[in-house]
Amino acid sequence: MQLRLKTTAFILLLTLTLMSASLSEDQILLQKSKSLIFDNKWQEAVISLDKVILKYPKSSSFTEALFYKGKCLEEIGDMIGALDLYQKCFKTDKNGGLKEDSQIAIIDISYKLYSSGGKENLKNILQFLNSETDTVARYYAAFKLSYAKNKEIAKLGIPVLKEIIMEEKDNDLKNRAKIAILRIDPSIMKDVEIETKSDQKMIRFSIYSKERKTMAIDMTVPLSLADLLVNSLDEKEFDISDININGTNIKKTILEKIQEAKTGILTFETEDVIIIIQIN
């Protein structure tokens, strides 16, 4: 038994020694930096990554080191330093694997700086919003702009959000685009549905509280977002997941009706609430 343990330990030690021997110094430093990042040791990781950046500017590890240092500075809170590193990474890695990640990081940090008063950073986002070649960056810029408090700025992303609804196959991404439009201005949603040739059915979801004698919830959303709306009620506003009538779960019934997508009105009444679902 003891002999077997000793043998295993020897083989493991030999493997690690051989691995270390095969790695160049820049790679060893990069791997060490990644381990530090994994443990949220940002400052130590920056020191290790700086060694790669300063000593090995022509190595294959250089661009990765720039990117990971950007991540560390972001975590530390040095947004301007991080933005500078991501931009350098984007310029040196035009066709590499970190290109998209650098673009998205530039948009993220530019938006943070813009929303905290650095108006000049908006141009970084608009640069990607208008890009014809970088689809991922274009989409991400439109999503990011939808959060802008200045609705005129937020509306700049609407053409791209429409493009996502029309072109994308990923339903989550489509739903995100619809939510982004609702965030910017719900009144333009109907026109967007018509323009993008989406299913134009709407659902009105109302819950009347008998105790409070008021409408606890009264919302109208595109039918495609209805299941998301019903599920989101569980989280914050009005939990309907445990309401049963004659042994039938109301939430389940509502979700089934949403799937059927038939126009009409559906009502449920319990001791406390009246739920009205209207699909039009």
Add this chain to the structure above:
Amino acid sequence: MFNEKRKKLIETLSSEQQRDLKKENTTISNNGDSISQNLSGLKKIQDYLYEIKKDIQNEARQINWEKSTSEIMQKVKIEGDSSQSTAKGFLNWFFKAPYKLGFAVVSIIAFGFIFLFLIERNGPMDEQPIIPANSVENMENTLSKNETIEYLRQSSIVLSSIANMPTNGLDNDLLKLNAKHARSLLLKKKYFSQNLNNYELANAQSVCNQVEYLLYDISQIENSTDTDSLNNVRNLIQDKKIMLKIKLVQFELTNKEV
């Protein structure tokens, strides 16, 4: 003149009655009775009719038509006055009691508002979406939660595939496929990562970020010669107990009770 016309009318009526009786008598004759019997019967009827005629004429004479007309007209006038006084009374009540009028107007307005409220509440559905900003945020959080669960599920498949790859004879196609999946997952995380600060997803944030770093590395490995990077990823998966952490967060996100 009026009385004369009435008398003539009574006479005409009497003669018509006589004609009807004669007709009746003819019918009786046809049934085979004797003529004499018929004649005596006829005479009796005629006498009887004369008596009736006299009685009617006497009754007609006794009626004071002028007085009756005036009485009838008087009665008509009284009924008219009575209906007029009801309308007048209502108008008096309406105009001479302003506080009552005010009450009535307020009542009408109040009922109007209640009616409009009910119409508004149960009225036709708006074509435009109506949704408060916090509900949009809740929907986004729900979508992010679903995406986080899916991200962790798919990531665990990629990480498991990398961890279980044979050390010798690495499959280039499999490495490329994993790199492709890793890039797709990295992109998905960008969209929901801003919602990871949400209290419900806070516990998932750390694991999602660690998985992200591993996926960065995997997305760079497309060649079987890059065994060093591959081994580094494997070591991190094992040392940091990534698979266990993923399972725990998945369980937490999918079970409300935890």
